[in-house]
Each structure stands twice: as structure tokens, then as C-alpha cells.
Amino acid sequence: MKISRFKQSVTDCPPLPTWPSGHKAAVSLTYDLDADVGKSWRNMDGLTTLSEAKFGAGRGLERLMGVMADHQVKSTFFVPGEICELYPEVVCEIADDGHEIGHHGYIHLAINRIRSIEQREEMDCGMKALAKLGIRPTGYRCPGWELTPFTLELLLEEGFRYDSSCMGDDRPYYLKSGSRKLLEMPVHWSLDDWVFFRFSNGNIYDGAGTMSDPQACLNTWKREVENAVMEGRHVTITMHPEVMGRGYRSHLLSEFIGWMKADANVWVATLDEVADHLKEPRPAMKETA
Numbered sequence: 633m634k635i636s637r638f639k640q641s642v643t644d645c646p647p648l649p650t651w652p653s654g655h656k657a658a659v660s661l662t663y664d665l666d667a668d669v670g671k672s673w674r675n676m677d678g679l680t681t682l683s684e685a686k687f688g689a690g691r692g693l694e695r696l697m698g699v700m701a702d703h704q705v706k707s708t709f710f711v712p713g714e715i716c717e718l719y720p721e722v723v724c725e726i727a728d729d730g731h732e733i734g735h736h737g738y739i740h741l742a743i744n745r746i747r748s749i750e751q752r753e754e755m756d757c758g759m760k761a762l763a764k765l766g767i768r769p770t771g772y773r774c775p776g777w778e779l780t781p782f783t784l785e786l787l788l789e790e791g792f793r794y795d796s797s798c799m800g801d802d803r804p805y806y807l808k809s810g811s812r813k814l815l816e817m818p819v820h821w822s823l824d825d826w827v828f829f830r831f832s833n834g835n836i837y838d839g840a841g842t843m844s845d846p847q848a849c850l851n852t853w854k855r856e857v858e859n860a861v862m863e864g865r866h867v868t869i870t871m872h873p874e875v876m877g878r879g880y881r882s883h884l885l886s887e888f889i890g891w892m893k894a895d896a897n898v899w900v901a902t903l904d905e906v907a908d909h910l911k912e913p914r915p916a917m918k919e920t921a
């Protein structure tokens with residue numbers, strides 16, 4: 633395939649680097665550790681739906697941690713503050729294993745549906761909950777992937793190094809706010825386990841589909857990585873432990889990682905490691921009160 637020579641671009645991307653150890657592309661495996669975060673779960677009668685969510689902080693996570701240990705890869709976990717309070721030992725063990733922890737709100741509110749004052753609360757309470765576990769995140773992902781201009785301002789104010797919620801390019805690029813900018817590590821729905829596997833039974837969540845053949849997911853992700861290898865770029869994969877942690881899906885993930893490492897010549901790295909490699913500065917972070 634010929635790569636376009638078209639020169640115009642509406643996004644501002646840092647130059648693509650050569651990747652470490654002669655790798656042809658980079659992939660970050662990221663997880664949103666949502667589990668049973670949020671008030672809507674606390675007040676609900678549906679113990680079955682609740683139990684499916686809790687699977688993400690328990691059995692599902694345990695299995696995925698095993699897959700990553702087997703392949704010796706590190707990932708980025710975006711963790712809501714309330715999950716730090718509900719399962720502090722779990723979050724600490726993830727961090728102790730060398731995985732990156734990012735900010736994912738406090739009670740996982742859709743920030744585009746709440747007022748500015750609540751957006752600030754989600755940011756501050758999330759920071760405090762992470763700080764209590766000794767974690768200073770450098771990256772942020774907004775719940776539900778709908779960043780707002782106000783939260784972008786908060787990220788710049790706090791001194792975050794990157795966001796991972798937007799889709800304006802498929803290479804790292806800059807989000808702009810006036811004269812300031814923030815590195816974006818872009819995501820996409822097709823690179824998210826939710827659309828392939830999350831079954832919507834009419835309860836809390838929307839946006840979910842039906843359960844796909846795992847090969848449909850694997851093939852999509854492999855084709856994306858093959859294209860990234862051709863273009864020498866970076867890919868962010870998004871997963872949820874309650875979704876990807878089912879046995880046969882974890883097997884699929886293991887196959888995907890094995891293929892990337894053995895056949896595709898891909899560097900598997902956390903988002904912060906990729907930002908390092910892009911020589912993105914680490915802004916001084918605001919003190920968490």
C-alpha cells in the first residue's frame with residue numbers, strides 16, 4: 633500500500649520517531665478499571681448486573697494480569713478514584729507490578745453531562761484518591777470518551793502530560809486550548825473491547841452491542857497493527873477487565889500479544905513510556921491538597 637504524500641494536515645502531530653530496538657510500530661494496551669464504580673451501582677437492586685461489574689476488579693483482572701505477566705508486558709490502567717477507595721490493595725498491586733496508573737474521574741461521571749463545578753470535583757476527588765495510594769498520574773482518560781473544553785483546561789491546570797480520550801488522528805497529536813497544548817494519545821471505538829463483547833441487557837450501560845465472534849475482534853486489531861507497522865505509528869487498544877477478563881477473551885488477548893511480539897515486530901509499551909519516547913516534557917504537576 634502506498635502511504636499518502638498529501639501535505640495538508642489539520643492536526644498537529646509530533647514527528648513519528650524510530651521505535652526502540654528496531655521495532656516497526658508501538659502498541660499500548662490500556663484498561664479502564666471501571667468495575668462497580670459509581671452511585672448507580674450502590675443503590676441498585678440488580679445483584680446480577682452488579683456482580684458482572686465486580687468481576688472486573690476480581691476474577692477478570694486476575695486473569696488479565698496473568699496474561700500480561702506471561703508475556704512480560706506492561707500496560708496502562710485508567711482507574712476511577714472510587715475504585716482506589718473500594719479496592720486499594722488491588723490498585724496498589726497493579727502499580728507494584730510496574731503498570732502505569734492513569735486518572736479516570738472519581739465516580740466515573742460522563743463529564744459532558746455535568747456542570748463545570750462537578751467536572752472539577754471529579755478531577756480533584758480522583759487526584760486525592762490516587763494520591764492516598766501514593767500514585768501521581770501523568771495521563772487522563774475521561775469516562776465515556778467525551779472530553780469537554782473545561783476538563784481540557786483542568787488537565788492543563790493540573791499539569792497532566794497527556795490525555796487519551798479523543799479520535800482526531802491515529803497518531804499522537806496535540807489538543808489545543810488557546811496557546812497551550814496537551815499531547816493526545818488517541819483511541820477509537822474499533823480498538824475497544826466494549827463494542828465487540830459488551831452485551832447490553834437494558835440495565836445501566838448504553839452504547840454496547842451484542843457479543844461478537846472473538847476472531848472479529850482479533851482480526852480488526854491485527855489489521856490495525858499491520859497498518860501501523862506500515863506507517864511506523866502508535867496504536868492504543870482499550871479494554872475493560874469485566875469484558876476482556878472472560879476466559880476465552882483473555883486467550884484472544886494472549887494470542888494478540890504473542891503475535892505482536894513474535895511476528896509483527898511491535899514495541900508493547902505503556903502510554904507514558906511512549907510519551908517518553910516522543911520526548912514529551914513532564915509538566916510540573918499541581919500539589920494535591
Ligand SMILES: [Zn+2]
Nearest residue numbers: 664666775776
Ligand atoms: Zn470507564
